[in-house]
Amino acid sequence: MPATVPDASPDIEAAAAAFAATFRRDQLITDPAGLRTYECDGLSAFRVRPALVLLADSTEDVVAAVRICTTYGVCFVPRGAGTGLSGGALPQANGVVISTARMRKVLSIDPDNRRMTVQPGMANSAVSAAAESHGLYFAPDPSSQIVCSVGGNVAENSGGAHCLKYGFTTNHIHAITVVTPTGEVVRLGGSSADPVGPDLLGVFIGSEGTLGIVTEITVRLLVRPIAVRTLVADFATAEQAADAVSGLVSHGVIPAAVEMLDQLAISAVETATRAGYNRDAGAALVIELDGFDAAVGEEFTITERLCRDNHASNIRIAQSPAERDLIWKGRKSAFAAMGRISPAYLVQDGVIPRTKLAEVLTRIAELATAAGLRVANVFHAGDGNLHPLVLFDSDDAEETERAEQLSTAIAELCVTFGGSLSGEHGIGADKACSMPTMFSGDDLETMQRVRAAFDPAGLANPDKIFPTPRLCGERSGKYRPHPLELTGRIGRG
Amino acid sequence: MPATVPDASPDIEAAAAAFAATFRRDQLITDPAGLRTYECDGLSAFRVRPALVLLADSTEDVVAAVRICTTYGVCFVPRGAGTGLSGGALPQANGVVISTARMRKVLSIDPDNRRMTVQPGMANSAVSAAAESHGLYFAPDPSSQIVCSVGGNVAENSGGAHCLKYGFTTNHIHAITVVTPTGEVVRLGGSSADPVGPDLLGVFIGSEGTLGIVTEITVRLLVRPIAVRTLVADFATAEQAADAVSGLVSHGVIPAAVEMLDQLAISAVETATRAGYNRDAGAALVIELDGFDAAVGEEFTITERLCRDNHASNIRIAQSPAERDLIWKGRKSAFAAMGRISPAYLVQDGVIPRTKLAEVLTRIAELATAAGLRVANVFHAGDGNLHPLVLFDSDDAEETERAEQLSTAIAELCVTFGGSLSGEHGIGADKACSMPTMFSGDDLETMQRVRAAFDPAGLANPDKIFPTPRLCGERSGKYRPHPLELTGRIGRG
Known part of the structure; x- marks a missing residue:
């Protein structure tokens, strides 16, 4: 059984001295007040104060940091924006946190081949914003997309409301540059949809920081759909809503998103956002279709019919981009609304x-x-x-x-x-x-x-x-x- | 650097005796005439006669065979239908071939969740045939699909003409059972699109027999599209055809397939199949669109326009399923036609x-x-x-x-x-x-x-x-x- 913790005693004091000798003062956090921010990620149930935080500026910084850690047997925890919900960025008390939050640049964009290379600290929605003038976007859309980092998306293989149709982060990454835990810089993936050799790109994506630290990400961009239609269907029970979803799938309709909220979630969302969900419904489905005009029209007709066949009591169709945004604002703030x-x-x-x-x-x-x-x-x-x-x-x-x-x-x-x-x-x-x-x-x-x-x-x-x-x-x-x-x-x- | 060949001297004679003691006579091939079939796969440039071939009937057979190999330090080469084109199933002279070609059963089918579990020796097209009564099919379609095995598809991460829209084998596998090279039986993957832990399913698919032998495969099935339209567009030059393809992609049209044949390929295909390709064209595109009626109609209009904008000299539209099949027969027998x-x-x-x-x-x-x-x-x-x-x-x-x-x-x-x-x-x-x-x-x-x-x-x-x-x-x-x-x-x- 391979070890998951180092055998030799870590020498965190020697490592800290090496960090101080290697990096600028403004890249290191060692005071208790500064370290407090890094005690947990979005899962605040677990909290551990790390010994030191490095704010890396480059791949070279990450290599130097990892090599110091290996030299002194000190463990390290990679961290993006710290929005993860499973404690993946929880530090170790005698360990180092290596943050890529400052690495936020677009390195290159190739609109013809629909690719962009970015640093891992860029926010998910900033990636799409940088591609917008070319009519392109980055599909994975976790609800935290305004702040969560694309490096964190790679580490967690993040999804989002639209991954039913568009897949997870792993379906939208061409290649990555990774600093391995032994301090080597390797390039995983490439230009082929069918990777050559063992699929190390695939194994890295979703490995939650256990296989190394990603420092460059070449994302696949999609063309913005021409038509988008969004509806909210109310049902008396979650069972009826679930039957409508099964009906859609068995008819071969693949909506861009099919989200469900139960009665308690609707109540919380309405209290927090007034997005127009019906508090009397036992369950609501948010269904979004996208693509070409005629296609969306045809699928929308099938979707409406299937909702009615499964006893939808009301169907609200977004009449404008603003109304659509409001429906999504309600859905995407549902967790926060629980407060x-x-x-x-x-x-x-x-x-x-x-x-x-x-x-x-x-x-x-x-x-x-x-x-x-x-x-x-x-x-x-x-x-x-x-x-x-x-x-x-x-x-x-x-x-x-x-x-x-x-x-x-x-x-x-x-x-x-x-x-x-x-x-x-x-x-x-x-x-x-x-x-x-x-x-x-x-x-x-x-x-x-x-x-x-x-x-x-x-x-x-x-x-x-x-x-x-x-x-x-x-x-x-x-x-x-x-x-x-x-x-x-x-x-x- | 890890060894890729065993350090200890292999004892192939002792291994052969153990195989003889463990398996039925009809499962073993050891005579030179019988072994000749196994000297190469679809890449006949390389040929090596193995010491022994086992025709496995079950996961247990594969475990027993791998354990004999590890005991005696003998290497083994997994083999499906032997249609691979890169010599992945090329044997070693002192090694064993473990064939899963006899393992051809459907183990279970769950049409509601669009899943089917099969043994690896089933032919690719037999998987779709077994799902056909439910209106479902298995999307990867290598041109060898009538004979190539789904186990081989997993080993090579096979594609096919329709992987532009539908992806490779790795996009259509929920889970697999694998016998590892150390003789353990592990289940990789599961029901979630975002796998838990390192994506071992992803790393195994396409590993070309180097990480173990797959013995059960749970495939994802798709609903047959309602509408399919196929055209062949002729161009004076490959450059014009390539420009039409770029135009399609930049308009956000994702055809089910976009295949190109150059003048020499057209000539060979027509000589062999008389599928109706135009021998005077410098290049031909076979473009297929599928989906719902209205969507396909709209995308077809865009496709025709883009072909004409890029100087297509002629566009032939398949008027019947039989004509479509003939166009595909021509394309799919293009390699053979070179003969x-x-x-x-x-x-x-x-x-x-x-x-x-x-x-x-x-x-x-x-x-x-x-x-x-x-x-x-x-x-x-x-x-x-x-x-x-x-x-x-x-x-x-x-x-x-x-x-x-x-x-x-x-x-x-x-x-x-x-x-x-x-x-x-x-x-x-x-x-x-x-x-x-x-x-x-x-x-x-x-x-x-x-x-x-x-x-x-x-x-x-x-x-x-x-x-x-x-x-x-x-x-x-x-x-x-x-x-x-x-x-x-x-x-x-």
């Missing part, structure tokens, strides 16, 4: 076969009732990617513990229905201990071997993804909400 | 940025003239995936050598234009020696480490993909055409 109806909440992220949607939602409601807690559901229905939000009072230690157990039970429920522990938020520190519910010992061992192939010393983002006694033994009862979570300025998911 | 105009030919497979099509075709013609040889081009124009066919006389040893050098020069030319050594046929034994033109030493070292993570003893398909002194030192002047190649019963590519 209006509950002092705290946990975001879960699981996947189930789409045909099991109604059944799993019923089982989640039963688990919530048994736990005496409320669960709101807002999710990517077309993908079967659930985001149950467990609401609780963080001032009540016992209820906090119960909420955490319920959230974990929901993720593991997804696995028992033939699904997955994570759709797009990653495993990180949060769900490593649930991995054995989904994978055999041989499966995990094979993954560990690939990890060790990149990182023989186990210094890159240790204690993530894989269950270890240290990690899983310490886990329960450690939830400590952070004030930011209660106000949740940025909707995610 | 009608040349005693032998080499199939190359490289990728270039689509915007460089016209320029690279000119450079290929110049290289051909300089070598005094004819090159026909028939390829996936939408992807920039070229298949130059180098025609030569295999009775002329000097010309054979020249043809081989020209073919290699064309592949390496693609790399210099920012492209790739292989689009869909793999690296195998054929192009391993060209890998350093595309990858740095660090890149190759990282790939080797991942390979060694799966295969620490280096027993799985050694001397493939990666350049070794043994492989590359022996290479030149070894081309020996096989009679089958001259008649080429099955078109591929």
Whole structure:
């Protein structure tokens, strides 16, 4: 079994001295107040203060930093914008955080071949903005897209509302430059859709910082669709809404997005955003179609008919880009909106076969009732990617513990229905201990071997993804909400 | 540097005895006449007679075979239908071939979730046939689809004419069961589009038999499109045809397929199939659109206009399914058709940025003239995936050598234009020696480490993909055409 933590004792003091000798003063954070920002990412349940943060400016900086870490046996945690929801950027107390947040430049753009090379710290929406004058955009659209970084999207293989039709980050990356945990600079991927040799680009994307640090990203750009139509359909029950989704898929319609909100989520969203969702509905579907005019028109007719056949009580069609934006604003701020109806909440992220949607939602409601807690559901229905939000009072230690157990039970429920522990938020520190519910010992061992192939010393983002006694033994009862979570300025998911 | 061949001396005699004691007589081939079939795959230039062939019936058979190999340090080469074009299934003289060709069962089908689990020996087109009653099909469509196996498609990450719109094999596999080179059975992938942990499913697909043997495959099925329209547009020059392709892509039209044939390819295809291509054209595009009626109608109008804008001299529109089938029959038998105009030919497979099509075709013609040889081009124009066919006389040893050098020069030319050594046929034994033109030493070292993570003893398909002194030192002047190649019963590519 390859080690995931270094064998030799780390010498963090010697490493810190080497960092001070190598980098400019304004690139290093070592004071407790400055380090506080880096104690956690979007999953504020886990907090650890790192020894030192480096704000890298270049690939060369990252190489130098990684080499110092390997020299002194110190582990390092890569960090983008820190919006991840599974604790993937959680530091180690005797470790270093290597931030690429300052690396925000466009390095080149080739509109004819629809490619752009950027640094990893660029915000996801800034990538699309930089391509806009060419009529092009970058498709992955996590709800946090205004702040989350494209480097973080690569690390987590981020999705978003439109990945039903357009796929995940991995479907939109041509090539990346990576600093491996042994300090080499390698270029993964290239110009062919079918990569030559083992697909190291594919294995890196979604590896959550465990295989190295990405420093340049060549993204694939898409042509903006000519026509976009968006509707919100109300249903009495989530089951009816789920049947409408199944109908769409079995008719071969692939909408750009199919999002579902249940009654509690609609209520929170309306309280927070007044986006015009109907509070009386048991469930709402947001369905968006895009493409050429005639195609969208034809698919829209089928979509409307299928919603009505499945007993939609009302269908609201966006009449303008502004109305469309408002519908999406409501959906994309749904997580943050929970702060209006509950002092705290946990975001879960699981996947189930789409045909099991109604059944799993019923089982989640039963688990919530048994736990005496409320669960709101807002999710990517077309993908079967659930985001149950467990609401609780963080001032009540016992209820906090119960909420955490319920959230974990929901993720593991997804696995028992033939699904997955994570759709797009990653495993990180949060769900490593649930991995054995989904994978055999041989499966995990094979993954560990690939990890060790990149990182023989186990210094890159240790204690993530894989269950270890240290990690899983310490886990329960450690939830400590952070004030930011209660106000949740940025909707995610 | 991890070893790619075992350190200990292999004991093939002891291994053969263990095979005889473990398997039924009808599962083993050891006589020279029987072994002859297994000396090469679709790349008959390289031929090696293996010591033994096992025809596996089950995952358990594969486990037992791999364990015998590891016990005695004997290497093994996985083999599907043997239609690969890069020598990926080329045996080793003291090694074993493990064939999954007999494993041809459908294990389960779930039409609601559009999934089917099959054994790897099923022919590609048999997978679609098994799903047909549900209105579903398996999208990857290599030209050899009537015989090539889905297990081989996984090993090579096979493409086909329709991968412009639908992607490669890797985009159509939910999960696989794999016997690793250490004899463990692992399940890679699952139900989520965003895999949890390192994407081992992605790294396995396209690994050309170097990471283990796939024994069960859960494929993703698609709904058959309602409308399909196919046209053949004739152009005076390949440059005009290439401009039409660029126009389509920049207008955001994504046809199901965009294939190009040059004048020499058209001539060969017409001689062989009488599919109705125009022998007077300098180049022909086969363009297919599919989807809903109105969408296809709209895109078809744009396509016709763009072909005319780029000086198409004639546009023939398929008026019936039979006419469409005939157009495709011509395209899909293009490789085989070369046998009608040349005693032998080499199939190359490289990728270039689509915007460089016209320029690279000119450079290929110049290289051909300089070598005094004819090159026909028939390829996936939408992807920039070229298949130059180098025609030569295999009775002329000097010309054979020249043809081989020209073919290699064309592949390496693609790399210099920012492209790739292989689009869909793999690296195998054929192009391993060209890998350093595309990858740095660090890149190759990282790939080797991942390979060694799966295969620490280096027993799985050694001397493939990666350049070794043994492989590359022996290479030149070894081309020996096989009679089958001259008649080429099955078109591929």
